[in-house]
Amino acid sequence: MKVATPTHKAKERNGGPRLSRWTIVSFRKSAKPDKPKADRPRHREAVPDEFLCPVSGSLMADPVIVPSGHSFERASVEACKSLGFVPPALAGDVAAPDFSALIPNHALKSTILSFCRSRSLPPPKPLDSASAHKLVADLMSTQTHRTQMKLARDTVGERRDSVREEREMRGAKAESSRSHHQDPPTANHSYSSSNDSVATTVAFDSTSPLQLAARPSCCCSSSCSSSEFEPLNPAEEGLLAKLKSPLVFDVEEAVIGLRDETRTSEESRVTLCTARLLSSLRPLVVSKYCAIQVNSVASLVNLSLAAVNKVKILRSGIVPNLVDVLKGGFPEAAEHAAGALFSLALDDGNKTAIGALGALPPLLHALRAGNERAQGDAASALYHLSLVQSNRVKLVRLGSVPVLLGMVRSGRLAGRALLVLVNLGSCADGRAAMMDAGAVECLVGFLRRAAGSARDNCVTALYVLSQGGLRFKGLARAAGAAEALEEAEGGSWRAREMARRMVEMMGERREEVEAEDVDWEKLLEAGTPSR
Template sequence: MGGNGRFRRWRISFHRSLSAAKKDPPPEFLCPISNSLMFDPAIVSCGQTFERACVDVCRSLSFAPTLSDGSQPDFTTVIPNLALKSAILSWCKQTGSGRPCPPDDSEIESSIRSISGSIGTLESPKIWVSETPNSRDLNFSSSSEESVIANSTPLLPFATRPSCFSYSSSPSTSSEFVAEEGSTNAAASSEEENFIARMGSLDVYEQEQAVIQLRKTTRTSEEARAALCSERLLQALKQLLSSRYAALQTNAAAAMVNISLERGNKVKIVRAGAVPPLIDILKSGFDEAREHAAGAIFSLALDNGNKTVIGALGAMPPLLLELRSGTRRQSRQDAALALYHLTLVQSNRAKVVRLGAAPALLGLLGDRDVSACVVLTVCNLAACDEGRAALLDANAVDCLVGLLRDRAESGSESTRENCVAALHSLSDRSMRFKGLARDAGAVEVLLDVAKADSERARVMTRGILEGLRGPETGEDGEEVDWEAVMKGGVTRARHRVGKSSSEL
């Protein structure tokens, strides 16, 4: 009896120790920035270990936080800490604690804000992000470098530009800027000081006239956009993005888009802290200002170095809301294209999936105003495991097959080809896809695509059909003659199981 009592006391003590372990993981398992159990620990140049997502955001902002011990980490080199990750997972298994999850956007933002005071006023930036990233300017196409489709097949070129580039008063001749790289002439400096002084005026009318002139000046002149993208001018312009006057907010957002068109300005604008007020405009700004804000975020998202930080600052939910509920066609298209570029990054794809956006995106495939843009994001989601599962749950196969079935609705060749690309990714190593494709009548539609569409679409279609081989894909016991299909152009070469072709 006494022995059993000692066993119970030992067991209670053991469970208490496990409970305590769950609540208090070893300090070396916690990220010094987020103070949370690390999901993807990474060692930086100074030898310290952080959550990789926190490092990515700090690098994108060129911000070196001052930690509790007074040190400032060096983020120049980042190496996965596989040994620590294994130790964390072992600890979770031994103690019964839940496995760590990727940090939430708001968690990273609040952690960095608590250290920095406020994003956008960070001092002594260090250049960790390349100033010449492989990003595209206004007229871009989806190349193989950008596509994340599982089969590595690039999406068809798709050209567009932010809306406010074409929204302005009549074009005016801007000041002439002649500047050598790394220096600015006296005329440009004088123009910049004039804009800063007028935008900081207490007279709202003077502010409005200044920002309208800035919008006109940066609309047509690449030299002006490069010369005027200074920290001081961006800070003055950022203040006007938060104005409650419609004209000020709208013209400030449009000027921000114009300045962002210069490739080298995109990282500078994000570092200046312009993304949070642009997100605020998307949430509750004036209609035309929201249109320009969507265009600005789309333009900034073209830079590879900006994608992670824009997602971490919380741009996904308002972009999705603008896409679904916006009142302006161009605004919705820019929001859709911003989402496409942001979801080229895995962390942002995971955020979109967690927001439950898959059904909404699929529902928008029938909206002619935005379907061509939305299918690009669907392709990105289909390229990752969690996105693929969410899309299959949301009946993506039926939606995409239905769009392909109706050529009038599916629109351009690029849209049809991207639908095929999405189906190709969804079919990757998925037994579930076979049943859903059968129920949607996919074989007949894909056979038509294999006969009539572009060569690239035909190649992907043949890959899907090859994966669907088997009696289960036929109707009423029919089986597709795949050899005939692959040899070209046969749309319905079928034979019944156990019967010769002459008997059909």
């Protein structure tokens, strides 16, 4: 575009008026015009670090708080939990982060949305599960590569330091030998630096450049104790390396090897049950891969067979994962989970904690709807857990009495169901629930056809119910309990003694009632007033 502009200089022509001279000025549009700083578009302001997910590095759309207090995107945490990855934000705080409880951070979410609205930014979108798993897998592979590179650099550095120390030692020895052979002290200064370097080079080149024999004596002080350098268990180190591998094949191979190693060897169960291994095994218990989940839970069953490991496994925080597997894991893994809980419940110090961690409802469900193996382990676990008063109350409130009585009527695992009923009948709530559900009639009917230990357990359950007072006596008389107890012969001495006491108790009550009836009839006949 061309525009005519007047010039500052003017001339007079023939005495006429002053005329302005016009100059043509051309304005061309440049590729990058210079604009004032005030007119330049402002760049997006920096996003606060607390708004960004430490794993994905993007704005959080669904922030959650983990037990350590950090906030993450929900999909990122779930991916870390599934793959057993420790985020860099937690690497220095805890050795094994706990992702079992995720609390929605509504305050942070609303703050992020307000930030986006005030800056005219689109609200963040939640991260999908597939992208989160891929992102965490890439982080794991990157971290593994960095670790390998660091180890390689450290190894090269150590070798370089060793060569330098070896060279200095040999140079010092050569200098010392020359000083001993020279008579005057000033002879030491007659050697030039080139001669020294030649002597040192020849002495160094005469041996291998990577000799490390003299390194421990040079770098280890006398204050270092041998206990600080004790070698770790090679088997454990190999398993840990594979358990933390980002490759599914390596993890599967590790859990299968752990299961085989601890199947029969008591020594392996004790030596391999370490805090580091349990921490690596905990996320694999709820793995989405069937083989990894099944073999991980089976390995825990083998490890729990050692008495010294039971409390250690419970304190590792792995019981909630076993409960999750029992609720919705693969069928074979759920069977092993019931067995693991049964094994852990054998320790008296674990019973209350297992009940508090939510194991009772899924065990009761497995008892009702599981296969034969899961039902057997669930019944055994419930028996040992019901030895604690707090668990007895919980089982009664969960409606376990009708389920157990149904098993007694059908004869399926009746002996174990009777053992649990005996424990429940030792508390007032349990006795009331059992009598409300028709336990007296059910037990008397089972007693007529039972034999062996099942009959003894049935007598024990009736004896526990007899502590309920007059209500039991009335129900027992209506069901014919006295005749069934008298007909039941054999059994242990304890069962026979309990049966005898119950028969005597019910017989005395019946005689008292008959005597009272006769007396009242006589009194009515003799003293009825006429109207």
